[in-house]
Amino acid sequence: MPRFLTLIRIDEKNVPEGGPSPELQKRMGALLEEITKAGVMLDTGGLAATSEGTRVTWSGGKLTSTDGPFTETKEVVGGYSIVQAKDKAEALEWAGRFLRTHEEYWTITAEVREIVG
């Protein structure tokens, strides 16, 4: 049962006003409970806006830091999950179920990557 990191990418400038609807939060809560009960979910969380984030870069032997928001980036990571699934197909199925809890007016991307080592 390999582990997979799913990165949820959003466009901060086009997040529906008011954030997730109460109905969405309810559907999402039910799904997260289901994934947890199935023994699949190891960890998950949403991330604060990039306006509160900082990027630290090591380049040319120098450390520089840039405070958010990162307006030049179209899609930023808005949340993540780590699941333990039999294979990538299973991890993708759960990611798809997570995306489907959203209303049609959302545009979000789930990037599923296996954790190796």
Added chain:
Amino acid sequence: MTAGRKTTSTAPDTAARTAATVETVFRIESARIIAGVTRVVRDVGIAEEIAQDALVAALERWPESGVPDNPGAWLMATAKHRAIDLVRRKETYARKLAEVGRALEDAPPPPEPADPADIDDDLLRLIFTACHPVLAAPARIALTLRLLGGLTTSEIARAFLVPEATVAQRIVRAKRALAKAGVPFEVPYGSDRADRLSSVLEVIYLVFNEGYSATAGDDLVRPALCEDALRLARVLANLMPGEPEAHGLAALLEFQASRIPARTGPDGEPVLLAGQNRARWNRMLIGRGVDALHRAGRGPYSLQAAIAACHAMAARYEDTDWAAIATLYDQLLALCPSPVVELNRAVAVSMSEGPAAALELVDALTGEPALKNYHLLPSVRGDLLDRLGRAAEAREEFERAASLAHNVRERELLLGKAARTGSGPTGS
């Protein structure tokens, strides 16, 4: 999929993709579907066949109609319809036999929308049925992996290094035995509950251990079995949040699984606890173990989890709180006396009080019939003798231990120890 291949539902390989989706959804949902259907038909064997029928129906239907929004619910509803048809046909037949002209108003109700709480209850009932003590341990294990782990017969056979026909027969016989014994599809309450729960916990623990310390074969760890058991332990703890031992078992397995990456070296050779690179222990699993331990109690699995936590908490081997571990082993011995636990306690004592004190405890165990062919007894004794400078005796013990080990990797490790002990000073 930002930089990768773009795939949409209009791609030409839709049919193949749909078939793969059906398989994946079925694997995720099969235990819950079998559980839901068993509630209707009261027979796990028939339930499993009906679940398979639902899978076939999805494979026929979905390539044309598309994958439904809630594929799990679709499979569940289809399977339950079939189950109810079957029950109704049987009842109709029985009624005709009895020659009563009554209408069929009191036929079973159509399937209700799947209520998450009902599904939970059914899943728990299925776990208790598959692990019923009326079955021998190998049968319980095979049936549990088949019905709850979604493993195929050949996967189970590979995991336990037995012929596929043996596993298939074991499962068929187990289903028949459950039907014959009239095992009710229920979660036991009252005085039965503790016994039945310990049977469930035992099955999960045995599956994990078969993966963790493979008793035969060339590989030391078969991670897939460990992971199946860990998943089952988590499922059980989630379904029975009020049972401390369910959390204790989950905690124990999380801690043990956290060490898997460090337990083998680059060539698959075993690395003992003292020599493990603790940076390779999985911190997330350790954290989950600690969480589960907070909900655990003082039963055997909880105590073993507390011992595992002592190891997990030590940044270096030298930091291990061996006195705490020895005390926990005392408590474990009071609950369930066992020579293997006494041997483990002796190891903890050797670390907290020195090898001489421990050797006395181990010597007292040498006549123990249960440990007659247990390779770890001479192995531990060899370590203690070696630490006491009695190299020649130590080497003999390591050689004896190697001759008793069934796992190739363990045998090599012990022979290596014997060789190193022999080449050193005798200390006499």
